[in-house]
Amino acid sequence: MLEDDAALALHALGWILSDEPRAERLLALTGLSPDELRASLGEPPTLAAILSFLAHHENDLVACAEALQVPPASIAAAAQRLEGPPA
Template sequence: MRPQETNEDATALALRALVWTLGEPDRAQRLLDTTGLFPDDLRARAGEPAVLGAVIGFLCNHEPDLLACAADLGVKPETLAAAGDML
């Protein structure tokens, strides 16, 4: 992310990445399995920096997902990763 971008921008990008991740049932299940979150927890805590950071971390740990998500969101993969660092 560029230096002038804020945590608000990182949060918004991470929320978009979360929506993208949940858009495919198998990937959504992998997210839940990897993070240990339950669907109700995810719904209740979706805006929390720790949860959003975990989503970005999940994507960064599986490069095909990171690349696909970044492409679909119209950002560079490193921008997505940097959003996770900001959270």
């Protein structure tokens, strides 16, 4: 399941990066630089941050879900799985 979640996060990132203001907002809210984002793309916390970014912005969540042809709830659920259990 985590492989599917990771793939979803990477597809979502492609959608996010297709719009420069949205991409800049992702970087600002996650605190990642473009180089840090590239370097950490295989790490669950980064993938979770990408999906959480969408889950916290309903308009983007719905638009991305439509573009990727998945239910919006699946994006939010994947973010939670990638974040792991609460500490």
